[in-house]
Amino acid sequence: MNRRTKIVAVSAAVLLTLGAGGMAAASADDSHRPAPARPAVSEAAALTGSAKLYRPAGDDITFSFDAHLAEKDRQDPTKATGTFRFSHYKGDRGGYAKVKVDCLTTGGKVAVVSGVVVETDVKEFRKARVGVTVHDAPGGDRLGYTWMTADPQKDKVPPCLSGAPFEKVEKGTGDFEVEPWEFIHPTE
Known part of the structure; x- marks a missing residue:
């Protein structure tokens, strides 16, 4: 694999890992909040x-x-x-x-x-x-x-x-x- 391809692959892996970790952290932060209420019938x-x-x-x-x-x-x-x-x-x-x-x-x-x-x-x-x-x-x-x-x-x-x-x-x-x-x- 050439150097440029390795850099792109590693960067993509890092971004995916950070994104998944960020989503997990956001989910953990929101876990104490109740589910959003259904909108009231107008x-x-x-x-x-x-x-x-x-x-x-x-x-x-x-x-x-x-x-x-x-x-x-x-x-x-x-x-x-x-x-x-x-x-x-x-x-x-x-x-x-x-x-x-x-x-x-x-x-x-x-x-x-x-x-x-x-x-x-x-x-x-x-x-x-x-x-x-x-x-x-x-x-x-x-x-x-x-x-x-x-x-x-x-x-x-x-x-x-x-x-x-x-x-x-x-x-x-x-x-x-x-x-x-x-x-x-x-x-x-």
């Missing part, structure tokens, strides 16, 4: 994602959600925040609405979110409270909403209320994510 519940509803007649109906219930508000789903949007167009007719969330509850992969319409081009939806139910299902997401049976102008929809998820989401468009909510029951 949300008690959430509903996010978007989808297009299936309609054989070619209607363009979309829903998108960005609704959250903070961990500190776990016991009060009416402190949920965020927005959701929906639109329905067919040809040159249709409209949209943006809703400010006022309640969010989830159970397993089902979420119910409600809120008040804050922006729309549909007169009937102005300032109305509406609710939507989402089922984040492995075989295809589903969705339901209050205006199927309630008139947004005259029927008062309570917070956290919606219909069963009767609508099918168009294949390949549903990306809903539901963070399950767990109500903590009082012990006394």
Whole structure:
């Protein structure tokens, strides 16, 4: 072996030995410390994602959600925040609405979110409270909403209320994510 190769080999061996010794020393120094705690869950519940509803007649109906219930508000789903949007167009007719969330509850992969319409081009939806139910299902997401049976102008929809998820989401468009909510029951 030539002199240069020997120097490189010896240097590498020394560095490996020092590195291993340094790691062992660091491990020994850290042995009295507890394992790092898992990060705290920042949300008690959430509903996010978007989808297009299936309609054989070619209607363009979309829903998108960005609704959250903070961990500190776990016991009060009416402190949920965020927005959701929906639109329905067919040809040159249709409209949209943006809703400010006022309640969010989830159970397993089902979420119910409600809120008040804050922006729309549909007169009937102005300032109305509406609710939507989402089922984040492995075989295809589903969705339901209050205006199927309630008139947004005259029927008062309570917070956290919606219909069963009767609508099918168009294949390949549903990306809903539901963070399950767990109500903590009082012990006394």
